[in-house]
Amino acid sequence: MTTTTAVTNQKGGVGKTATTVNVGGALAEDGRSVLLVDLDPEGHLSGATSLAKATGDANLCRALIGTWEGSLADLITPHSRTEAGGRLDVIVSSLEMLYAVRELDKVRNRDHRLKRLLSAVDGVYDHVLIDCPPSLDILTDNALAAADGALIPVQAEDSSLEALKLLLPQVAAVDADLRDKPLHLHGLVVNLLRRPVTKLAESVIDVLKQYEDLPILGTVPLSVTVSEAWRYGRTVVDYAPDSEMAHTYRALAKVLEGAE
Numbered sequence: 316m317t318t319t320t321a322v323t324n325q326k327g328g329v330g331k332t333a334t335t336v337n338v339g340g341a342l343a344e345d346g347r348s349v350l351l352v353d354l355d356p357e358g359h360l361s362g363a364t365s366l367a368k369a370t371g372d373a374n375l376c377r378a379l380i381g382t383w384e385g386s387l388a389d390l391i392t393p394h395s396r397t398e399a400g401g402r403l404d405v406i407v408s409s410l411e412m413l414y415a416v417r418e419l420d421k422v423r424n425r426d427h428r429l430k431r432l433l434s435a436v437d438g439v440y441d442h443v444l445i446d447c448p449p450s451l452d453i454l455t456d457n458a459l460a461a462a463d464g465a466l467i468p469v470q471a472e473d474s475s476l477e478a479l480k481l482l483l484p485q486v487a488a489v490d491a492d493l494r495d496k497p498l499h500l501h502g503l504v505v506n507l508l509r510r511p512v513t514k515l516a517e518s519v520i521d522v523l524k525q526y527e528d529l530p531i532l533g534t535v536p537l538s539v540t541v542s543e544a545w546r547y548g549r550t551v552v553d554y555a556p557d558s559e560m561a562h563t564y565r566a567l568a569k570v571l572e573g574a575e
């Protein structure tokens with residue numbers, strides 16, 4: 316069985332990509348086979364793993380809209396292997412992903428295209444993590460329809476509270492329209508937290524704690540270590556295994572392992 320997780324928040328720059336790569340890295344470190352899917356046309360996950368975006372016909376955009384019908388294996392690039400027998404593979408983005416939203420609108424069963432594609436690797440990976448774009452568009456709907464659960468990165472800022480007021484109804488709408496059973500919201504990851512923690516940030520975290528059924532699963536401080544690992548295309552557990560951030564990403568991985 317494969318556990319599929321959407322890492323989502325339509326608010327930009329809250330740490331979706333960093334969470335996807337680094338929780339994926341922690342799962343692989345723990346022996347899991349992991350596939351990361353870069354569903355963002357910007358392709359940041361591809362950059363964070365130092366993998367080039369796809370340039371040929373075999374790309375995620377064409378696979379989603381059905382103008383390329385090859386094997387999903389042809390879209391998968393290996394990133395790394397771990398001592399525990401885990402592995403991290405990636406479906407990179409492509410320049411054509413810019414057209415995916417427009418083109419998906421024209422096809423049948425457009426909300427379930429990703430789910431159908433990923434069914435080809437059901438059971439092949441322990442975990443699939445989907446890095447969503449910063450928008451509530453049809454790509455995000457595809458991720459929410461394909462996933463078993465979701466991680467929601469947020470920042471300790473008022474704008475993140477506003478973002479949740481949009482995101483949670485959208486998840487409910489997808490549950491109602493596109494899913495057999497509700498998406499399991501694992502919880503929030505507070506990312507990019509400045510230290511010392513300001514009173515303002517504390518007050519936002521207090522409000523976040525009041526969300527029922529949406530626990531704060533971990534807090535990742537603003538740290539150059541995260542940016543450095545990204546620059547070198549490495550995961551934080553690999554680049555800085557003893558760092559506080561590595562411990563947090565391992566704890567988040569345990570949450571997803573609990574959903575296996």
Ligand SMILES: Nc1ncnc2c1ncn2[C@@H]1O[C@H](COP(=O)(O)OP(=O)(O)OP(=O)(O)O)[C@@H](O)[C@H]1O
Binds near residue numbers: 507
């Ligand atoms: N804990 C952290 N400490 C320092 N830098 C971080 C941290 N987490 C993420 N970053 C950096 O902050 C930026 C935003 O993070 P990231 O790209 O993961 O957010 P995102 O939600 O995926 O953004 P987008 O909405 O644009 O896809 C990136 O440049 C990333 O390298």
Ligand SMILES: [Mg+2]
Binds near residue numbers: 331360
């Ligand atoms: Mg991103």
